[in-house]
Amino acid sequence: MSDNVTLTIDGQSVTVPAGVTIWGAARKLSINIPILCHHFDVKPYAGCRVCVVEVQGMRAMAAACACPVSEGMVVKTNTPKVREARRLVVELLLASHPQDCLTCDRSQNCELQALASDLGIKEVRFKNTKPQLPLDANNPSLVRDPNKCVLCGRCVRVCTEKQSASVYTFANRGYQSIVTPAFGRGLENAKCTFCGQCSVICPTGSIVVKDDTEKVMEAINDPDKVVVVQTAPAVRVALGELFGAQTGAIVTPKMVGALKLLGFDRVLDTNFTADLTIWEEATEFLERLTKNRDMPMITSCSPGWINFLEMYYPALVKHHSSCKSPQQMFGALAKTFYAQKEKLDPAKIVSVSIMPCTAKKFEAKRPEMRASGFQDVDYVLSTRELGKLIKSAGICLNDVQPQNYDPIMGIGSGAGTIFGNTGGVMEAALRFAYEAVTKETLSQLEFNAVRGLNGLKEAEVDLKGTKIKVAVAHGLANARKVMEAIKDGNPHKWNFIEVMACPGGCISGGGQPISHDMNYRTKRTEGLYADDRNLKYRKSQDNPEVKAIYAEFLGEPGGHKAHELLHSHSVHH
Amino acid sequence: MSHNAPSPCKCVDLAKLEPVFQQYRKKTGALIPVLQAAQDIYGYLPIEVMESIAENLNVPVSQVYGVVTFYAQFHLEPRGKHIIRSCQGTACHVRGASRILGALKENLNVEPGHTTADLQFTLETVACIGCCSLAPVIMVGENAHARLKPSGIAKILDGYRD
Numbered sequence: 001m002s003d004n005v006t007l008t009i010d011g012q013s014v015t016v017p018a019g020v021t022i023w024g025a026a027r028k029l030s031i032n033i034p035i036l037c038h039h040f041d042v043k044p045y046a047g048c049r050v051c052v053v054e055v056q057g058m059r060a061m062a063a064a065c066a067c068p069v070s071e072g073m074v075v076k077t078n079t080p081k082v083r084e085a086r087r088l089v090v091e092l093l094l095a096s097h098p099q100d101c102l103t104c105d106r107s108q109n110c111e112l113q114a115l116a117s118d119l120g121i122k123e124v125r126f127k128n129t130k131p132q133l134p135l136d137a138n139n140p141s142l143v144r145d146p147n148k149c150v151l152c153g154r155c156v157r158v159c160t161e162k163q164s165a166s167v168y169t170f171a172n173r174g175y176q177s178i179v180t181p182a183f184g185r186g187l188e189n190a191k192c193t194f195c196g197q198c199s200v201i202c203p204t205g206s207i208v209v210k211d212d213t214e215k216v217m218e219a220i221n222d223p224d225k226v227v228v229v230q231t232a233p234a235v236r237v238a239l240g241e242l243f244g245a246q247t248g249a250i251v252t253p254k255m256v257g258a259l260k261l262l263g264f265d266r267v268l269d270t271n272f273t274a275d276l277t278i279w280e281e282a283t284e285f286l287e288r289l290t291k292n293r294d295m296p297m298i299t300s301c302s303p304g305w306i307n308f309l310e311m312y313y314p315a316l317v318k319h320h321s322s323c324k325s326p327q328q329m330f331g332a333l334a335k336t337f338y339a340q341k342e343k344l345d346p347a348k349i350v351s352v353s354i355m356p357c358t359a360k361k362f363e364a365k366r367p368e369m370r371a372s373g374f375q376d377v378d379y380v381l382s383t384r385e386l387g388k389l390i391k392s393a394g395i396c397l398n399d400v401q402p403q404n405y406d407p408i409m410g411i412g413s414g415a416g417t418i419f420g421n422t423g424g425v426m427e428a429a430l431r432f433a434y435e436a437v438t439k440e441t442l443s444q445l446e447f448n449a450v451r452g453l454n455g456l457k458e459a460e461v462d463l464k465g466t467k468i469k470v471a472v473a474h475g476l477a478n479a480r481k482v483m484e485a486i487k488d489g490n491p492h493k494w495n496f497i498e499v500m501a502c503p504g505g506c507i508s509g510g511g512q513p514i515s516h517d518m519n520y521r522t523k524r525t526e527g528l529y530a531d532d533r534n535l536k537y538r539k540s541q542d543n544p545e546v547k548a549i550y551a552e553f554l555g556e557p558g559g560h561k562a563h564e565l566l567h568s569h570s571v572h573h
Numbered sequence: 574m575s576h577n578a579p580s581p582c583k584c585v586d587l588a589k590l591e592p593v594f595q596q597y598r599k600k601t602g603a604l605i606p607v608l609q610a611a612q613d614i615y616g617y618l619p620i621e622v623m624e625s626i627a628e629n630l631n632v633p634v635s636q637v638y639g640v641v642t643f644y645a646q647f648h649l650e651p652r653g654k655h656i657i658r659s660c661q662g663t664a665c666h667v668r669g670a671s672r673i674l675g676a677l678k679e680n681l682n683v684e685p686g687h688t689t690a691d692l693q694f695t696l697e698t699v700a701c702i703g704c705c706s707l708a709p710v711i712m713v714g715e716n717a718h719a720r721l722k723p724s725g726i727a728k729i730l731d732g733y734r735d
Contacts, residue, residue, distance in 0.1 A: 166633030
């Protein structure tokens, strides 16, 4: 039996592997069949019927997103019948959809809006008879407006298939159908990790990031406050997309310039505390390895992952590193070390972070994240929010004068920058641990076994006699597999595990720009690896500012002061 | 913030579910039979029961909620001691079913689909009971009450009250 199938679409012959859908085959001919419920990250659902096509010999029209091709199939994607059916489907959706597009968070980036425009819908003949449902906004990260839901089920699928959290479900039946967490609860009571993947995959403004931009602008406009901003590794490789840059373009100097134009008083780099995290975490790992304490050790940078661990595997919380995330290390130091160095009153510092992440908003508000005596990080903005802030200020990112980060906590190494990729924290830690254990210079910096988008990566690393087995998981469904293995006694004998809540790591975090490029993860990943190659320092242990902070302020990695500020104890039992 | 969420009841004895779990644990496709068995025990499906079922069958609680709200046979609220089914079929309709339903609503002070505060009655509508010659008709539990007038409703209901 042949593995390839030849069919005809709109009079053109095309050969594709068996199992490909009509939608996939049409793409090969550059025919973009419109879709709404379908998304390349999740399994086909065929719920919305926007992608219907006529197939010769089939009684009813087929959903191209789910219908597999067959030999000799004759498909027509643009007949009057197809056009009318698609228009009717979208018109019915529009009838029960709020007409507030101009003020919607997703205006100009809404798939329903684009469909209505592409299909040329000029009027909606039907009246909305759906009752108004309340907003779900009692959490720091996300806002759900069920009235804007088109029941595509993408959030249901991504949360189940990719994140294994299954927060959302379809409830009720027929015209009463809604997408909701169990019992109609708000996300704060639904074991939601706030990873925000639902907000990236939602085609409309039904699930959006909670907007904190006005609070940040208020702080900037307060002459009494010194507003210090940090930018996470993955922001620099994605922000440009919001301004027309190619997917994966690094825009660090322009981003820094734009932040200064916006009025931030100090623009600093989370990569600095990523490097610091490596000093602390690798030190902790080597100590735990020697003493065989709470092994295997799992990274703790991803707050969505930490939420998942606490809620779904509370008995295994001891396995995660006590290190705070780079964001929170930065926050704790901004109002202590940085305030001292710069002779600033910590009470007047407003600490802002730009993150690819929605769970970071939750993390910043955790009660234990007040090591400085204040809330260590005051406001967290996602990459998407920063894009809006820049646009609202009339700043054209492409024309911004490139600028460098400010000194002290402004230098990051390539090891810090690859934190944004799945496997990056592991690779950075290995670059550190190798030299710490062997006392030799590492010549081959790339650990290719932990790179790439495989859901679960494993490697054995020989630190000149000390062999360690590492694993890297991204996407919480893969994290769940890791945790089940640990529950079963760790049969793979892993010593050190990196987990990132989001598939691909932070480069495709819940706060990142929404991309319609099927290869956006690969492109952003490559962007950060290129950034690593181009940086002056590529190992966390070479970062001069990190060496200085240990000499001047922190003392030893894992020492008393480091523990006080950089480690979290209330979650570590 | 929550809509159509049942009020949690603190008096649910989850131990009664244990024999059900013993029968169905580790069987695939067990969710609906377990929900039916649980509803037989408690009369409806309290949140604690649904959460316990999710945990014991290793099914996401959201999925349990999705199934329970999809099927009309499952109830999220306590049910009354007596289930009243008010027929809305064609024959009953032309013979004044809407006035009968109005009298029921007024007497019980509940809307169809809901239960009286004293848990005596649950009021439901049905499309046809199948005894059109007796229209308009209601059923209370297993008893049919035929050729009704709105004025006769109070007496019928009083006959069932404790």
